[in-house]
Amino acid sequence: MCSLEKRGNLFILILTGQNGEHRLNPNLFSSIISALSRAKAESTRGSALVTVSHGKFFCNGFDLDWVNAAGSDEETQQRFNLLLDNLKQLVLAFISLPMPTIAAVNGHAAAGGVVLALCHDYVLMRRHRSVLYMIDLDLGIKIPEPFMALFRAKISGSARRDLLLRGLKIKGEEALKMGIVEAVYDGEEEVTNAGIKMADDLAKRNWHGEVYAEIRKGLYSELCDILGIASIPIATPRL
């Protein structure tokens, strides 16, 4: 599933889950969303969150074994739709989190796993042994609207096309050039430590979490409209 550790001002969300692929199923979703709620409840000025993982995969997408273990075609579709709904909730929770967020991508991320990485404010990645792979086109699955809106907000031009429409397994250096990741590192320990350090540096800025979240939502205006997240007016500015 996942665990949430608090280290000073930092929240460290560690993806665990079955099989080392950290596949997204209702249990993992609910565990992550729960962890984010706890982080939000315990947040103060100068909080930050970093999401880490260990092993070959960051997150290899939806748990299709669980989806396909349904009794009927209809139930299979229902299970898949449930995972889509859960992913929407996850995106919502990350985008509303009142603190800077960083994903330290130690390994491969595919489909829903790419969405998970990209709902963080900053993505750090391993230079080798790690690809971002929007496998949807290769599997013949459409990418639903709220997630398209997320990609449109984060990435533009040919980078967006290359991520979504080209069936590419994008390595760290390429993702860096495409403006998808902030920096690349050699080794799992290096990227994890870099994630923690970056979270720490951002936490030291001591920003107001509520203001941070509101400005962040402005980066995702289309997505917020689709998800029905209105901006909240913040009280009289201190002049």
Add this chain to the structure above:
Amino acid sequence: MCSLEKRGNLFILTLTGKNVEHRLNPEVLISIISALSRAKAKSTRGSALVTVSHGKFFCNGFDLDWVNATGSKQEAQQRFDYSLDCLTQLVQAFISLPMPTVAAVNGHAAAAGVVIPLCHDYVVMRRDRGVLYVNDLEMGLKIPELYMAFFRAKTSGWALRDLVLRGLKIKGEELLKMGIVDAVYDGEEGVTNAGMKMADDLARRKWDGEVYAEIRKGLYSEFCGMLGIASKAIGTPKL
């Protein structure tokens, strides 16, 4: 306040504002709007405008001394809101101006001061001095929806995030990489001359000013939509 000079087809707007920081208050903003009206009234095919400034600052934001020189917090808020309204009118005036516009940024621009260069079609900046600093997050202030829409029109993805969500003082070279400025030059004379030359080159294209303004508004469609500045239908196109 400001001064407007005509040199051939070029309108040269010199920002002085209040004090060496060229701060903005309603009087300054209204005087700039006035200057733009005069430029508009005298415009012809092949006009262009370049905005220049001198010294350490381009524009360091609102005149907070004036805002705070009142009896109550409520009155201070009113003065702030009034300044913001005047700024919005100025942005509209720039966006509707029937000629290409270039900002030659000689020094620092912060807070509301960042909006001024960004409402020009082109921004050239000093390489060796000057930063753009959107400091709302640092001040614990939410960026108004309208201005988030304005920033979204100018940049996107990681560059938008770095501009508004990171409390960064961003130098010319970095802004160039972010696609927010078009070119960087050494020295105040260097950037001022480059701005004038660019405006001159654009003026030589002899574009129909009304058409230019209408196409430009389309680049700010979300922002214009929020302000209710509809595009006008231009007469039958010559095909």
